[in-house]
Amino acid sequence: DAMVIQNPRYQVTQFGKPVTLSCSQTLNHNVMYWYQQKSSQAPKLLFHYYDKDFNNEADTPDNFQSRRPNTSFCFLDIRSPGLGDAAMYLCATSRDQAGSDEQFFGPGTRLTVL
Amino acid sequence: DAKTTQPPSMDCAEGRAANLPCNHSTISGNEYVYWYRQIHSQGPQYIIHGLKNNETNEMASLIITEDRKSSTLILPHATLRDTAVYYCIVNRGSNYKLTFGKGTLLTVNP
Numbered sequence: 074d075a076m077v078i079q080n081p082r083y084q085v086t087q088f089g090k091p092v093t094l095s096c097s098q099t100l101n102h103n104v105m106y107w108y109q110q111k112s113s114q115a116p117k118l119l120f121h122y123y124d125k126d127f128n129n130e131a132d133t134p135d136n137f138q139s140r141r142p143n144t145s146f147c148f149l150d151i152r153s154p155g156l157g158d159a160a161m162y163l164c165a166t167s168r169d170q171a172g173s174d175e176q177f178f179g180p181g182t183r184l185t186v187l
Numbered sequence: 188d189a190k191t192t193q194p195p196s197m198d199c200a201e202g203r204a205a206n207l208p209c210n211h212s213t214i215s216g217n218e219y220v221y222w223y224r225q226i227h228s229q230g231p232q233y234i235i236h237g238l239k240n241n242e243t244n245e246m247a248s249l250i251i252t253e254d255r256k257s258s259t260l261i262l263p264h265a266t267l268r269d270t271a272v273y274y275c276i277v278n279r280g281s282n283y284k285l286t287f288g289k290g291t292l293l294t295v296n297p
Contacts, residue, residue: 077230104283115274115287116231123283163230170283173219178230 076100077179079164085185086154094149094182096164102177104170105147107139108163110181116163122147123170151184159186191275196292199269205262207291209275212256218279220251222260224271225290231274234260238280265295 078097086092096105104123108116120129122141136158138150151158161181167174192210199205211220221236235242235249237258242249248261262269274290 106283115289116225116285117287118284121283165230167283171280173236173280174283175233175236176223176231176285178232181228181230 077164077166077177079162079179079182081182082180083183083185085187086151087187088156089153092151092154092184094151094162094164094184096147096149096179097145098147098164098166098177099145100166100168100177101144102166102168103144104167104174105141106165106167106176107137107147107149108165110161110163112160119149154184154186156186159184191277191288193273193275193288193291195289196294198294198296199262199265201267201295201297202264205265205269205293205295207260207262207273207275207293208257209260210257211275211277214255214277215279217281218277220249220255220258221276221278221285222247222249223274223276223285223287224269225274226268226271231287234273265293267295267297269293270295 080095106121107119110116119133140148161183163181164179165176167176219236219238222234223231225231237249251258272290272292274287
């Protein structure tokens with residue numbers, strides 16, 4: 074089945090130690106998104122790629138970066154994780170950037186910062 | 188994008204219809220109503236969306252009032268697996284960004 078895959082499902086890192094989360098998709102969608110969801114809160118968009126074009130949300134901290142080496146893969150890099158970055162990180166894809174294109178979400182990676 | 192208001196929680200008996208309301212009184216003419224849900228510890232899942240007309244798919248029905256200021260998501264025969272947070276999102280069709288609100292926690296009881 075076509076899907077959005079996130080690895081690992083659970084990630085533990087130390088305060089200040091760089092960490093990378095990965096996402097892959099078999100849907101061949103043009104757009105890939107990264108959301109952050111803190112405990113008991115709604116998901117919040119960090120940034121997205123439309124093909125190779127990177128689009129950052131205005132309030133996304135510089136500590137968060139992303140790479141999309143090809144259509145199928147997208148990475149979220151947290152350069153110096155703080156305790157406040159502990160959250161579920163959700164990857165999503167859509168066929169195009171139109172709001173009418175539904176977004177398909179992966180299961181998420183839960184990040185713990187010690 | 189217009190803001191939405193949803194009740195924080197609702198209960199429903201298994202097998203009965205679940206009717207989840209959403210108010211979006213400031214919706215503009217080119218904005219769609221979307222519904223997503225998030226089962227605990229999973230990613231959100233698209234359910235349905237509509238502009239003016241009522242919509243139905245294999246998961247649910249979406250009823251939008253004539254003035255478009257409110258809508259109702261209907262799960263016709265709720266099951267325990269429908270227990271989730273349901274998000275109503277208003278979005279322009281040209282806008283990729285989903286802005287999630289607090290949603291409604293629907294609990295389906297045996």
